[in-house]
Amino acid sequence: MTVTRRLFLQRTTATLASGPLTTSAFAQGAAPLDYPTRNIRSLCNFGPGSGADIVVRFYSDRLSKLAGQPVIVDNRPGAAGNIATQIAATAKPDGYTIMITPGNATLASAPHLFNEIAFDPIKSFEPVARLSRLPFVVIVKPDSPVRSIAELTALLKAKGAKARYGTSTNTATVTAELYRQMAGLEIERINYNAVADALRGLLADEFDFAAYDATWVAGMAKNNRVRPLAVTSSTRVQAFPDVPTMAESGFPQFDLTPWWGVVVPTGTPKPIVEKLSGWFDQITRSQDAKDFLGTFATEPWPGGPDDLRKLIASELDAWGRYIALAKIEKQ
Template identity: 30%
Template sequence: MKKIVAASAIAVLTHLTWNAVAQAQEDYPQRAVTITVPYSPGGTTDYVARMLARQMSEVSKQSFVVENKPGASGTIATAAVMRAKPDGYSLLMNDTTYAMLPAVFKKLSWDPVRDIAPVSNVASTPVILIVPANSPFNSLAELVDAARKKPESLTFGSGGKGSSTHLAGEVFQHQANIKLLHVPYKGAGEALLALVGGTVDVEISATPTAIPQINSGKVKALAISSPQRLPQLPDVPTFAQAGLPDYQVQNWFGLVARAGTPPEIITKLNHLVKEAVADPSIRSSFEKLGAQAVGNSSQEFSQQIASEIDSWGRTAERAGLEKQ
């Protein structure tokens, strides 16, 4: 009789636990959710975050709002989210830069793998090398030739030391056997404005940020890292076509929470992201700007981040990047 009672109690507790999990997942979110972007407004990460927030708000019938906290290659915003309560109401939208941070900084205030709960990779995009509209360079070969003749005579802008735009530029220099002078900004948006204004000579940007500027004639595109030319930019050659076949850098833009966030909340967020990026208007908007909606599982995104931390670490070491 005691065994029967115990078994019944366990069954009741299990049922109650699953009900609680299901209820928590169903009830979330009950108030506004903040998505922190670690860069200034205007960059691709900010753009993707705002499109995602708008669609997730519509899907969930609750507000998802974007807050920008630029500076220190994204570490300021990331540290703030890592200090927040792990309840799913403080999220981080970051990009490939996140996987580069361990290669840039000697010490971070959080563990880049253990202290996050990845939600989903939202979108991916090739990168594109752009120059000001009045630049004398009309091809990648011309740019590379000038840079080889006078090392560090040309400047390249980035969204900050250790950012994805920075290390993408380092990879480019390594493969092209050139040396450019790095000029870091607080975000990709600021770096792009500097390029448009002619303050810097070169930038390697994510395509969603660059395409509007290319179409408006404010900048020129010399090469793109996609396997084939983009329909949106049929006149822009791939890096392979332009003479650098090994340059295959891609950017991702993903959503993470702090470790310790209840698994059922992560599952709910993952479902919301997938539903949001499955919307035809979102996919179309991404595609028009050269980005592809992803929406993978939390586990897949977690594995991707860990793998890229290793690979970008090797890239930074090869480039001789000294940790701060």
């Protein structure tokens, strides 16, 4: 056999051997090495200016810097966050649609609050990263005579069937209903499409109190738009050092600490999920993120896809218990 023929056969054999491997890689949905090559859509479950919007825009901006492509925030408020979640669940699984979300409100509690939702919190998504956790805050309007949970409870009892609270998110509803149940109150619920609408309702005396995420409340309180009465976490938070917990305010069993995570549609190639997860981990562990999140009463809580997968499963069960305790009927 000549040297030329031997080299030809070696090259042919190598090419044939590599062919099935290359085909297999594409069959498994391998991510292109240059991902991303265009804009990434970052879905936000709530409206512009909300606490969720602030967090989503922070992470989207930092992700854009790492990915080298614009990350465009797409606000899709409505149905207590379910509209954006449904869009995320049915988006093309190519890594160009992500959802940075308060997962307790949009994933863990939704199946327990609504008779029909067009997504499955576990089957519809690939977990990407765990980000942070933060409390909710019970608030009243800034010129209210109420300055504590005890005073709010007394006011609501005095008003009887005329007492009301406002809400536009699942977690806000659960927080208010748990308080109502624990305090033995009769309160009417007023639903709003967005937090901005609820704020206008609060200032217009359409209801007596609300409960919203600490990120949004911190900004509103700083500008004297709302008055915080208590936080829902088991300990006080940096952004509200003088604001007691619900436990300190007479409800020792009250402890709700919502959390944030990132998901993409099921079927997104694993290399893309891993790439995104690494970027989000880098962002969350940065001093930049710690400073930003601390300002808004939020604690960094980094974790990878497996951490988030386990969290979603456990929180589905936990929020089922919370909602049952609060005796919230499905809508």
